[in-house]
Amino acid sequence: MFSKFDVIETIDMVEKEHLDIRTVTMGISLLSCIRGSAEETAQAVYDRVMKKAERLVPTAEELSLEYGIPIVNKRVSVTPVSLITAAFPEKSALVGKALDRAARELGIDFLGGYSALVHKGTADYEEVFLKTIPEVLATTERLCSSVNVGSSRSGINMDAVRTMGQIFLDTAYLTKDNDSLGCAKLVVFCNAVEDNPFMAGAFHGTGEADTVINVGISGPGVVQHALKFVPDADLTDAAETIKRTAFKITRAGQLIAREASKRLQARFGIVDLSLAPTPARGDSVAHILEELGLEVVGGHGTTAALAMLNDAVKKGGVMASSRVGGLSGAFIPVSEDIGMIESAQAGKISLDKLEAMTCVCSVGLDMIAIPGDTPASTISAIIADEAAIGMINNKTTAVRIIPAYGKKVGDEVSFGGLLGRAPVMPVHTGSAEKFISRGGLIPAPIHSFKN
Amino acid sequence: MRAVVTVTGTDRRGIIAKVSGFLYEHNINIEDISQTILGEQFAMIMMVDTSESKENFVSLASQLEELGKEIGMSVRIQHEDIFNAMHNI
Numbered sequence: 371m372f373s374k375f376d377v378i379e380t381i382d383m384v385e386k387e388h389l390d391i392r393t394v395t396m397g398i399s400l401l402s403c404i405r406g407s408a409e410e411t412a413q414a415v416y417d418r419v420m421k422k423a424e425r426l427v428p429t430a431e432e433l434s435l436e437y438g439i440p441i442v443n444k445r446v447s448v449t450p451v452s453l454i455t456a457a458f459p460e461k462s463a464l465v466g467k468a469l470d471r472a473a474r475e476l477g478i479d480f481l482g483g484y485s486a487l488v489h490k491g492t493a494d495y496e497e498v499f500l501k502t503i504p505e506v507l508a509t510t511e512r513l514c515s516s517v518n519v520g521s522s523r524s525g526i527n528m529d530a531v532r533t534m535g536q537i538f539l540d541t542a543y544l545t546k547d548n549d550s551l552g553c554a555k556l557v558v559f560c561n562a563v564e565d566n567p568f569m570a571g572a573f574h575g576t577g578e579a580d581t582v583i584n585v586g587i588s589g590p591g592v593v594q595h596a597l598k599f600v601p602d603a604d605l606t607d608a609a610e611t612i613k614r615t616a617f618k619i620t621r622a623g624q625l626i627a628r629e630a631s632k633r634l635q636a637r638f639g640i641v642d643l644s645l646a647p648t649p650a651r652g653d654s655v656a657h658i659l660e661e662l663g664l665e666v667v668g669g670h671g672t673t674a675a676l677a678m679l680n681d682a683v684k685k686g687g688v689m690a691s692s693r694v695g696g697l698s699g700a701f702i703p704v705s706e707d708i709g710m711i712e713s714a715q716a717g718k719i720s721l722d723k724l725e726a727m728t729c730v731c732s733v734g735l736d737m738i739a740i741p742g743d744t745p746a747s748t749i750s751a752i753i754a755d756e757a758a759i760g761m762i763n764n765k766t767t768a769v770r771i772i773p774a775y776g777k778k779v780g781d782e783v784s785f786g787g788l789l790g791r792a793p794v795m796p797v798h799t800g801s802a803e804k805f806i807s808r809g810g811l812i813p814a815p816i817h818s819f820k821n
Numbered sequence: 822m823r824a825v826v827t828v829t830g831t832d833r834r835g836i837i838a839k840v841s842g843f844l845y846e847h848n849i850n851i852e853d854i855s856q857t858i859l860g861e862q863f864a865m866i867m868m869v870d871t872s873e874s875k876e877n878f879v880s881l882a883s884q885l886e887e888l889g890k891e892i893g894m895s896v897r898i899q900h901e902d903i904f905n906a907m908h909n910i
Contacts, residue, residue, distance in 0.1 A: 374855050374866045376908035377825055381897070435882045438899035621906040689910075 395567035397574035408461030447572035448483035459498035470510035482572030507552035508544035514570035520560035535750030546775035560760030582639035587623035616686030642696025643687030647707035649790035656709025668719025677730035699732025705792035734768035751802035830894035832863035
């Protein structure tokens with residue numbers, strides 16, 4: 371049984387501290403949609419997504435009203451499209467556009483899975499597929515793309531890393547009228563997970579069941595608020611407070627995931643324990659770190675504070691859910707977090723510090739604007755550094771970076787809504803051209819040989 | 822189904838009458854009721870049983886929200902499971 375104080379606590383979490391379920395994401399396998407031509411395949415893909423996800427939005431809205439917890443986003447992830455279009459990769463855009471149309475008609479904000487997994491090598495059809503990404507992102511609205519270029523078991527495919535540097539630049543150019551928005555829908559991974567509900571990196575792995583429901587929780591504001599009550603606690607007690615709060619938030623996610631999968635006749639996939647910020651005040655991961663005692667996020671101590679936060683969130687969440695997965699931890703996107711935006715604007719956080727932070731949090735360099743004239747090889751080198759951190763440390767890392775076309779350090783990109791805004795940050799100018807042009811595979815680390 | 826009705830806002834006359842009147846009209850049984858004052862905020866919490874009500878739950882939730890606007894309070898009805906999930910191990 372619960373007490374009246376528990377009831378009031380939950381209501382305050384929702385109404386004052388931005389507690390919400392960030393996303394209910396339906397993963398749908400498209401493997402049964404492969405036909406003899408691109409046109410037939412695109413139609414089969416559209417029909418399947420429309421049928422499977424038909425009740426996704428109304429069901430999420432019903433759940434939201436019944437339980438009194440906002441569900442911010444309803445999304446779909448699909449089998450990596452490069453696998454579906456392997457026989458006609460040059461026409462992959464047809465499937466991409468069919469998916470975008472389905473997303474619009476279903477009323478969902480993003481659909482993920484215009485993706486390729488090339489961590490050990492790029493097949494010929496994948497090479498063609500990767501080149502379609504900029505054009506597809508420029509001509510669709512809700513479609514998201516991701517590419518896995520490395521893993522702890524296989525090493526880093528540096529040929530793909532080289533290709534992706536140019537693909538970021540091409541995407542930035544083709545979407546230059548919207549502050550290079552296309553790059554906000556593109557992410558490069560090392561150790562990508564197959565059940566991530568969050569965008570832009572969601573796709574439905576081939577090891578997954580036919581249709582699953584994955585739920586991403588949120589609640590940085592709730593954690594910050596809880597820490598306000600223990601201003602003088604030592605860090606052991608502060609970690610304990612975060613754990614307890616993460617437990618409660620995750621239980622809400624677990625309940626919604628269970629009910630949603632029952633009502634949508636899909637399998638309950640996972641609850642992703644990530645603290646996902648938004649640009650709204652009171653919904654910031656950076657502010658949690660500041661609540662722990664940092665003057666500003668980005669200063670010395672930030673990595674340690676983030677490591678503690680990330681771990682405590684996992685510990686509380688794992689206890690609260692029967693199925694945990696996805697990325698699970700704390701997100702540190704720059705443009706989507708008011709604390710990060712303000713620190714970046716004041717020049718208090720650097721790309722180097724952000725890279726260090728990615729060693730201890732759940733993802734990587736996320737939603738960072740860099741100058742539009744950054745060379746492709748430098749972007750590839752940023753991807754390689756991040757992938758190396760993931761590969762060596764057995765964790766997921768990602769790069770979602772925006773080389774804002776025509777903009778330089780001091781300018782700002784603004785996407786509005788949940789994607790937010792970000793000042794253009796400087797990158798190092800020392801060239802990595804020769805290193806990146808070598809290509810090949812960075813061999814898997816010694817600790818990958820576990821069999 | 823068991824649910825929790827909460828009414829929060831600045832205290833005024835007739836709140837209980839209005840809300841319990843609505844619940845009576847919709848055949849919803851009040852099993853427990855408690856009030857508390859937090860700072861200047863008034864909070865009333867009711868445990869209710871909606872199994873005899875013909876109205877669907879989503880519609881009840883919207884009507885109660887409307888009623889809240891009329892009386893200048895915030896009124897919600899939520900499935901009890903959300904509180905069980907969040908506050909029990």
